[in-house]
Structure formats: C-alpha cells, structure tokens
Amino acid sequence: MAELILEPYTARLHFRLLHPEPGLDWNRVVAGVLETLADRCEVDGQSIIGHIKGLATFAGGGFLRANVVAPSQPADVAGLAPPGCLEMVFTVNVLVYGLTYAAVVARVAEVAGVVTRRGDVAITVEPIVDDHAPHHHH
C-alpha cells in the first residue's frame, strides 16, 4: 500500500442534553461517539486510524479525556464530567491516514447527526480551521 496522506482535523463538539437525565454517563456518551466515528473511519482497508482523541474541561475543574485508536478497540476514557452536567465542549483531534480532510468532515458530521437523531444528546460540530496541509513524509 502506498504511503497514505494524513490531513489533520480538529473540531469542537458541542454536546447538549435534550432532556434532563439524572445520572447520564457522559463518559459512555463520548466513548460511544468516538467508537462510532472510528467505525466510519476505517472501513475498507484503505485508511488507518492514527488516533481520535479529545478533551473536555469544566469550569469548576475536572476534565474528560477520551481516545480511540482502532474500530476494534473500545475507547479509553479518563476523568469525569461534573454531576448535573447538561452540556460540554469536547475538542477532538482526528488523525486518520488515508482520509482527506473533507472525508473526515463528512464522517464527523454523519456521526453527530446519528447521535442527535437518537434524541438524547445533540451534537453541534464546530470545525477549527487553519492550514491543514497534508503531512506527508517522503
């Protein structure tokens, strides 16, 4: 397989609870999103995940970090959202060899839409755009 391109993608994912839900496991929500995204990013053997990782920090302190490196592996999650958290901003870096930036954009949007349509949590995607020249070693 010829060496693949790497076009980094970064976005803020704005998570918002659509209904009050005591005891919502935000770790599980975020992990599920990243795992679903990983499934979409490594499908046909033409791409490979470097990592999909992100972090949310909270005004009163604390953080929630999640990381997934392959569709076959569960997300690794550390930290905890504060009790009663209704929304969070999760900054995610998506690095997938073999996917263009546009392809990653589409997959993130697709996953956000799928999750939002389930009706519990809404996700709004805010891409952080700058020079995203392909990182390509010769």
Added chain:
Amino acid sequence: MNLLLVAGFLGSGKTTLIIKLVETLGRRGLKVAILVNEIGQVGVDNQLMRQLDLNVWELMGGCICCTLTAGLLTDLHRLDAEYNPDLVILEATGAARPSDVLDALHYYQGRPLTSVSTAVVVDPLRLPKIVRVVGPLIAAQIGPADLLIMTKTDLASPEQTAESRQIVRGMNAHAPLVRASAGRDLDGDLLRGLVPWLS
C-alpha cells in the same frame, strides 16, 4: 539538563507513559519539563497535562522535524535559563522521525545537554497493521531508538506480543525492549531505561 525524546506512532501510548514518568520523578523531587509537539490545531495532550499540573510547553502548528526546529531550540534555551530542569521530555508527534528531531538538536547552542536519549513506544495491538500501511515511518522510528517500550501489554495476547516483538527486532536488534501497561507503575527496567542517569 537531560533530554528524553519520546516517539512512536499515533495512539501508541506516549502521553500516558510521559505522565507516569513525570509523576514518578516528581515524587523523587526531580524537576521535569515537557515539550509537546502535536499535530492538530489544538493541543489536546498539552491541555490534559496542564489539567494535571504538569510543566508543559507546547510546540504547535506542525511537526518538529518539518517546521518547528526554531521553536524547539528557543524553548530549550528558555527552559535551561528559566527553569533549569533535571529532565526535558520531548514528546514528538506520532508522525515524526526521531532522527529529524535529533538533527535539529545539532543547532542547539545552549549549555551542553547532559544526555540525549530516544525512547520509542510501540502498540502490539496494532503494530502489524500499521507497519503494512506506514512501514517506512515505523522503521524510521524504531530503528534509532535507545529504548523500545511495548505498551498495552495488559491488553495484548501472547501472539500479538510475540508478533510485535519479531517486527521490532527486525528493525532494531539491540535496544532494550521493555513492557509497559497503563495499570502498572514505572519500575525496574522501564524506569532505568528511561532515566539511566538517575541513581
């Protein structure tokens, strides 16, 4: 000032290892600074380390080996002058080649570094697949390593571990190869390999 370059493919466990090392050395009273080079517009690892109150400096906007040499050298100067750490840990991006980073250090004109070493982490759960896709990069990472660290050994099967060991040894026959997992403290061979100058 000692320098430890930690390299290895994306998601292989560099940040987790570094955090453990800094916490371990901190308990021993050592001053450690971390230079983090990440790909992406926001330094997620950098932010995480700040949350953990670690002394972390961020090199953003590209890869050290391509674009950030000047920033690296400037930060090393500042660290030496303002903080005088016992150890600087440089976390390279997962797409970096250690030799390019080490080449950049040739231009460092501060006080001579007491030691420079390279530790490369490998993920036995993914290494065979990664090598098929970005083999030259992996070889460029593993080949010059002074220390090889197989992470996630609590998750890998014996077969995965054996296959990855074979791959690694095909690229680097001599560097010590040690195991690590997130649930274990740094000890023995791993700690000695990372900071051999520490008595």
